[in-house]
Amino acid sequence: MEPSSFVNQIGGESFIYVLILVFVAFIVMNFVDSIRKGRRLRIEPPHAQTELVCPSCNLKEVRSYREGDFIGKVSDENCKSCDHTLSMKGIYAEPKKISSR
Numbered sequence: 001m002e003p004s005s006f007v008n009q010i011g012g013e014s015f016i017y018v019l020i021l022v023f024v025a026f027i028v029m030n031f032v033d034s035i036r037k038g039r040r041l042r043i044e045p046p047h048a049q050t051e052l053v054c055p056s057c058n059l060k061e062v063r064s065y066r067e068g069d070f071i072g073k074v075s076d077e078n079c080k081s082c083d084h085t086l087s088m089k090g091i092y093a094e095p096k097k098i099s100s101r
């Protein structure tokens, strides 16, 4: 068998396989790259802060964000002046660390 005819025999089918393989590899590489970028951002999360407000005396308190905080949630922390339970009014992130690319 001549080498050229051998290439012709498998050429038509394997060419498609190679195309698919390259295409899949390209997608996987992009996917892995996006995951890696996403994880890198999660390793250094922006320093978020939660603003707490006392519904009784309107005292405001800002502390660092904790997991599970959301706006409107009633915190288990108490007001320093009247001992009423605080509710979360806002969550902020420091803008300087968000654009850390």
Ligand SMILES: [Zn+2]
Pocket: 054, 055, 056, 057, 058, 059, 079, 080, 081, 082, 083, 084
């Ligand atoms: Zn209060």
